[in-house]
Amino acid sequence: MLSFLSLIMSDKELIKLEGVIVEALPSTTFKVKLDNGHEILAHISGRMRVNYIRLLPGDRVLLEMSPYDLTKGRITKRM
Numbered sequence: 001m002l003s004f005l006s007l008i009m010s011d012k013e014l015i016k017l018e019g020v021i022v023e024a025l026p027s028t029t030f031k032v033k034l035d036n037g038h039e040i041l042a043h044i045s046g047r048m049r050v051n052y053i054r055l056l057p058g059d060r061v062l063l064e065m066s067p068y069d070l071t072k073g074r075i076t077k078r079m
Contacts, residue, residue, distance in 0.1 A: 013066070013067060014064045014065065014066065014067075015064070015065040015066070015067060015070075016062065016063065016064055016065075017034050017035065017036075017062075017063050017065060017073075018034070018035055018060065018061070018062055018063070018079070019032040019033055019034040019035060019040075019042075019060070019061060019063055020032065020033050020058065020059070020060055020061070021055055021056065021057050021058065021059045021061060022039065022057060023057060024055070024056070024057060025041070027043075028043055028044045028049065029041055029042070029043050030042050030043070030044075030055060030075065032061065032063060032073070032075070034063075038070075040063075040065070040070070040071055040072060040073050041071065041072050041073075042061075042063055042072065042073040042074060042075045043072075043074060043075065044074075044075050045064075045074050045075060045076045047076075048075065048076070048077075048078075053078055055075065055078060059078055059079075060078070060079045061075045061076075061077065061078055061079060062075070062076050062077040062078075062079060063075055063076065064076050
């Protein structure tokens with residue numbers, strides 16, 4: 001089922017935003033404040049995890065969010 005859902009959702013449907021990490025939470029999850037003022041929960045993408053990219057509060061990041069759940073996202077790049 002998961003592979004079927006990943007085939008349906010393409011990169012065109014993802015919302016890309018920038019934000020600042022406010023707080024580091026357990027299991028590579030972060031609270032991120034977006035440029036528009038909203039705070040969301042975000043986890044690290046697999047590529048960042050494999051390459052041991054470290055994130056600290058105050059770091060500026062690029063996020064991808066699904067249009068279906070605007071309270072969660074994936075951190076794809078540290079800027």
